Amino acid sequence: MNIFEESKKYIPGGVNSPVRAFGSVGGEPVFIERGKGSKIYAVDGKEYIDYVCSWGPLIHGHADDAIISEIEKALKNGTTFGAPTKLELELAKKVVNMVPSIDMVRMVSSGTEAVMSAIRLARGYTKRDKIVKFEGCYHGHSDSLLVKAGSGALTFNQPSSPGVPFDLAKYTLIADYNDLESVKRLFLENKGEIACIIVEPVAGNMGVVLPTDVFLQGLKEICENEGSLLIFDEVITGFRLSPGGAQEYYGVIPHLTTLGKILGGGLPVGAYGGKREIMEMISPVGPVYQAGTLSGNPLAMAAGLANLKKLEKSFYIELRKKSEYLWNGFRENCKSLGIDYAFNSIESMACMFFCSGNVNSFKDALRSDTKKYAQFFHGMLERGINLAPSQFEAMFVSSAHSYEDLDYTIKTHYEVLKSIK
């Protein structure tokens, strides 16, 4: 019996997060033994150039020396105390210093926990229950965010998973990404009842979809006019697009921001933060409750600090050069093969959709031929390139990717596209 078969006996689907099971691309997942730099190595020793980067955290690549040594240093003092430490203060100060919207920040242990807490805070602060999210955006698996647009006949939206109470789902309103009119309609229909809008400022869970020039600022203005809070879910874009994430990149400052992934340098960390007046509603200062046994634990704080300390402006200039080199290589390949697949990229994150035309919305993204993507995915994997096992994800470049890696990837991208044309 192979590892995957055995894992399926003890772990649902053999994985601890569904997307890893290769459900949407078919085949069996590769079990990884170790990683270093831009590479990961399977249990059978096979080497892959990795563009999943653990779904975003590893902007410096796998087992970065500086991050490992800071974790080792912290480890010698113990793993967790359940009491405040200086490391938490240092990382909090670093986040406040880097992220424009954040005066105060609370550490948690995942992006889901950060979003769940930020939603509760927005509801507590505004004394309103309804929230607005966008179809195609993913914000982790807390109940209020596992909601999908109800079919026409239904008055209310529906849970997108069993186990989410129908009565809870009706407080989650669904708008269309990049469509301000769809948001305005919801505010008209739910006057004075909406606590917040939560949005991925660059969508990374429907593939990569960029905001239009007016979208983010438009959301901010709606929230300001309606007394609601704008939450940027920057679990992916935070520290990815610039030191201050998408809000610095686009110059639109939300009321609250959720963070994760890069913040933890590869260890479990999430965070939410924002204006002091709002954050002081959080226990023990204010009445909105939130807590966590391992929140701010020293190992994760040490990893996060080591990660963020290397994120100077010059880092992004270098990373952008490498990323654009790869994205241009992909675009050239499509041109010379006479293929007009949509390709969305921003800085070091991108997605190629297996459909023609532009992809500026979730509806556009759904036009993609996911079977073709599956063929492409396996073609690249066979040739030693690890991409997300789903069309509706992003690929990431890290500072550890060499130009040799990028050249090999561009060459292989051409070969695989040609073979499945």
Ligand code: KE4
């Ligand atoms: P976690 O709870 O998985 O740390 O974060 C949830 C989350 C919140 N917000 C955004 C914008 C996110 O992208 C995520 C999680 N991202 C997915 C991949 N797109 C994680 C991979 C997985 O689910 O295994």
